[in-house]
Amino acid sequence: MKNILITDPTLRDGSHAVGHQISAAQIAAYCKAADAAGIPIVEVGHGNGMGASSLQVGLSLLEDGEMLKIARENLTTSKLEIFVLPGFATINKDLKPALEAGVDAVRVAAHCTEADITERHISFVREKGKLAYGCLMMTHMVSKETLLEEARKMESYGAQGVILMDSAGAYLPQDVKEKVGILAEHLNVPVGFHAHNNLSMAVANSVAAVEAGASILDGTAKGFGAGAGNTPIEILVAVLEKMGYSTGIDLYKVLDASDVAEKELMKVLPSIKPISVISGLAGVFAGFSKHVERVATEYKLDPRDIFFELGKRKVVAGQEDLIVEVAIQLSQKRKTQ
Amino acid sequence: MDSKKLKVAILGSGFIGTDLLIKILRSKYLDCTLFVGRNLQSSGMSKAVSLGVAVSDRSIEAIAENPKNFELVFDATSAHFHQIHAPILKKLGIIAIDMTPAQVGGMCIPAVNLKECLDKDNVNMVTCGGQASTPIAYAIGQVHKDVDYIEVISTIASRSAGPATRANMDEYIETTEKAVKVFSGAKKTKAVLVLNPAQPCINMQTTVFAKISKPDMVAINIAVDDIVKKMQKYVPGYSLVISPTYENNRVITMVRVQGAGDYLPSYAGNLDIINCAAIATAEEYAKRKYGIQEY
Structure with missing residues (x-):
C-alpha cells in the first residue's frame, strides 16, 4: 500500500483566516490534537511564513519565536515545520533562530518562476541536518515545463521534495494532472500538492495529484486556511483510505482534531464566499481576501471589482499594497463617471 | 579621451553593470575606460564590445594591473565579491562605488546625503x-x-x-x-x-x-x-x-x-534607480575634482 505523507498547515495557512491572530492557547490545543492523531508534519507560523508579520500582509498576535516554542512543547511525534519565503524571511533573522528553537522541517517557498532565490535557504537547512522542502507558489500562472525547470533547481539545491501550491485556488483536476504529473515523472524527489478550495476543487484536485504521482499532500482542519480555505485534512485522510493509500493518521483522532480546531480556532467555518469564487477565477492569491474585504468597505467598493482588477495586474502574494492602490483608482474612476 | 572626465571602470557585467555602462556613455563627466567581467561570451560583454568599450574578463586583476587608468570603480558584482574587492581598491587609491548590498562603505542616497559622501573612498548605493x-x-x-x-x-x-x-x-x-x-x-x-x-x-x-x-x-x-x-x-x-x-x-x-x-x-526601474543614483554620485566626484559648478 502506497504511503502518502500528509502535512498539516492549519496553524500557518489558517492564520490568514483570522488576520494572523492565532493565540498561544489555540496553538497548544491544536498541536496536542494533531500530535495525538499521528499527523506526520505540523506547520506553524504567520500565514506568509517566518518574518512576515508586517503592515503589508498583517501583524501577528504572537512573535514567531513564541509560536514555535508553544508548538514545540506540544508536539511529541509530529514534526514541527515552518514556512520561509525569501524576500520576507532571512537566514540570520528568522531561519537560524527557528532551527535553534527545535524546528524539524522547513518549506522554502518562492513564486513559480523564482526558485533560485531559495538556494541559500535550502542549503542552510540541509547543512543543519533538517528536512528541507521547496514550494512553488501561484503555480497556475505558468506552464508545466516552466514548473519542471524551477522544481529541478530546487532539487539541485537539496530540496527533499517539491510542493506545487495552488495559491489562488485556480486549478481544475486536469491542470493538476498535467503539472504534478510532469514533476512526478522527472524529479528524483517526492512531489507534493497544496490546494485551495475557491472553486470547490480542493479534495478533487488532491485526488488528481495522487493519481498523477504526488506523494505529499497538504490538508488543514476543516479546510481552515486563506480565502475559501484548503483541503479538509479529515476528509482527505478518509478519501485516501478509501482509495487504498496509507497515511499513518488515525481517522477517528483526525476527525476529533478537526472538531478541536473548529471549537478552538474558528469564529466561522471556512466557506466559499462569492469573493472566493471570483478570486479563484481571477487567479489572485487566496490570502488577499480579508484585506480586499476591509479595503472594499473602507472605499465603498464591490470587492469583486477589486479582485478582477488585481487579477488583471497579475499580483502575487506579498503585493497586498496594491489592493489600496487599486481601490483608490477604482473610486477615483467612479467619481469621474 | 576627454581630460575633464573622470576615468571609471565597471566591475561586473550583469544587468546592473551593463545598464550602468550605457548610461555612463551619455555622461558629460565620466569616461568608462574598462568594462570588466569574468566571461567574454556573456551578453553584457557582447553589448560592451558592440558599444566600442574596452573589455576584460580578468575581474579585479584587470584593475589592479593598471591602477593609474582608473579613478573610480563601480562594483556591480555581488555582496560577497565586494567584500574581497573593497580592500584591494582602497590600497590602489581608487574610489569605490559599491552597487551591492555589502555595506563596506557609507550609505549614499543622493537626494538625502550626496555632499557628505564625497569625502569617503567607498560609498554604498544601498539597494x-x-x-x-x-x-x-x-x-x-x-x-x-x-x-x-x-x-x-x-x-x-x-x-x-x-x-x-x-x-x-x-x-x-x-x-x-x-x-x-x-x-x-x-x-x-x-x-x-x-x-x-x-x-x-x-x-x-x-x-x-x-x-x-x-x-x-x-x-x-x-x-x-x-x-x-x-x-x-x-x-x-x-x-x-x-x-x-x-x-x-x-x-x-x-x-x-x-x-x-x-x-x-x-x-x-530597479536598475535605473540605483544606477542613476550611482552616476549622480560619481559625477559629483568628477565635478569636485574639476571644480565644476552646476546648478
Whole structure:
C-alpha cells in the first residue's frame, strides 16, 4: 500500500483566516490534537511564513519565536515545520533562530518562476541536518515545463521534495494532472500538492495529484486556511483510505482534531464566499481576501471589482499594497463617471 | 579621451553593470575606460564590445594591473565579491562605488546625503528598493521626529533581477532596513522584496508604510513632494502613484520607477534607480575634482 505523507498547515495557512491572530492557547490545543492523531508534519507560523508579520500582509498576535516554542512543547511525534519565503524571511533573522528553537522541517517557498532565490535557504537547512522542502507558489500562472525547470533547481539545491501550491485556488483536476504529473515523472524527489478550495476543487484536485504521482499532500482542519480555505485534512485522510493509500493518521483522532480546531480556532467555518469564487477565477492569491474585504468597505467598493482588477495586474502574494492602490483608482474612476 | 572626465571602470557585467555602462556613455563627466567581467561570451560583454568599450574578463586583476587608468570603480558584482574587492581598491587609491548590498562603505542616497559622501573612498548605493523608499522615509522623518515604525515593500519584475540580486535577498533586506532606519530615525524598520513573475513585466513599485501617533498629513505631503522633485532630477522615471494617505491607522505612500529602457526594457526601474543614483554620485566626484559648478 502506497504511503502518502500528509502535512498539516492549519496553524500557518489558517492564520490568514483570522488576520494572523492565532493565540498561544489555540496553538497548544491544536498541536496536542494533531500530535495525538499521528499527523506526520505540523506547520506553524504567520500565514506568509517566518518574518512576515508586517503592515503589508498583517501583524501577528504572537512573535514567531513564541509560536514555535508553544508548538514545540506540544508536539511529541509530529514534526514541527515552518514556512520561509525569501524576500520576507532571512537566514540570520528568522531561519537560524527557528532551527535553534527545535524546528524539524522547513518549506522554502518562492513564486513559480523564482526558485533560485531559495538556494541559500535550502542549503542552510540541509547543512543543519533538517528536512528541507521547496514550494512553488501561484503555480497556475505558468506552464508545466516552466514548473519542471524551477522544481529541478530546487532539487539541485537539496530540496527533499517539491510542493506545487495552488495559491489562488485556480486549478481544475486536469491542470493538476498535467503539472504534478510532469514533476512526478522527472524529479528524483517526492512531489507534493497544496490546494485551495475557491472553486470547490480542493479534495478533487488532491485526488488528481495522487493519481498523477504526488506523494505529499497538504490538508488543514476543516479546510481552515486563506480565502475559501484548503483541503479538509479529515476528509482527505478518509478519501485516501478509501482509495487504498496509507497515511499513518488515525481517522477517528483526525476527525476529533478537526472538531478541536473548529471549537478552538474558528469564529466561522471556512466557506466559499462569492469573493472566493471570483478570486479563484481571477487567479489572485487566496490570502488577499480579508484585506480586499476591509479595503472594499473602507472605499465603498464591490470587492469583486477589486479582485478582477488585481487579477488583471497579475499580483502575487506579498503585493497586498496594491489592493489600496487599486481601490483608490477604482473610486477615483467612479467619481469621474 | 576627454581630460575633464573622470576615468571609471565597471566591475561586473550583469544587468546592473551593463545598464550602468550605457548610461555612463551619455555622461558629460565620466569616461568608462574598462568594462570588466569574468566571461567574454556573456551578453553584457557582447553589448560592451558592440558599444566600442574596452573589455576584460580578468575581474579585479584587470584593475589592479593598471591602477593609474582608473579613478573610480563601480562594483556591480555581488555582496560577497565586494567584500574581497573593497580592500584591494582602497590600497590602489581608487574610489569605490559599491552597487551591492555589502555595506563596506557609507550609505549614499543622493537626494538625502550626496555632499557628505564625497569625502569617503567607498560609498554604498544601498539597494534599488532602498534608493526608492529611503527618500520618502527621510521626508517623513524630517516632519516627525518620533516615527514609531516604517515598513518598505518593493515589487520588481522577475526578469529584471539577475543572479546576484537573487542570491543577495537577505543582504537586500538587511541593508534596506538599515538605510531606512538611519535616514528616517524611525524606531523600527522592516523591508520586504517581492519578485513578480507576471508577463508582460510589471513596473518597479515601492510602498512606504509609516506608523506615526499624530501624523501631520499636510506637512508630510509637502515634504514628500519636495523630495520627489529632487529625485526626479537624477531619476526621471520616479513618480508618486499614491501621495501620502492616511489609511487604516497608517500613512501609506507609493512610488513607481519607470526605467529609461537602456539595457532592459522600461519595467526595470530597479536598475535605473540605483544606477542613476550611482552616476549622480560619481559625477559629483568628477565635478569636485574639476571644480565644476552646476546648478
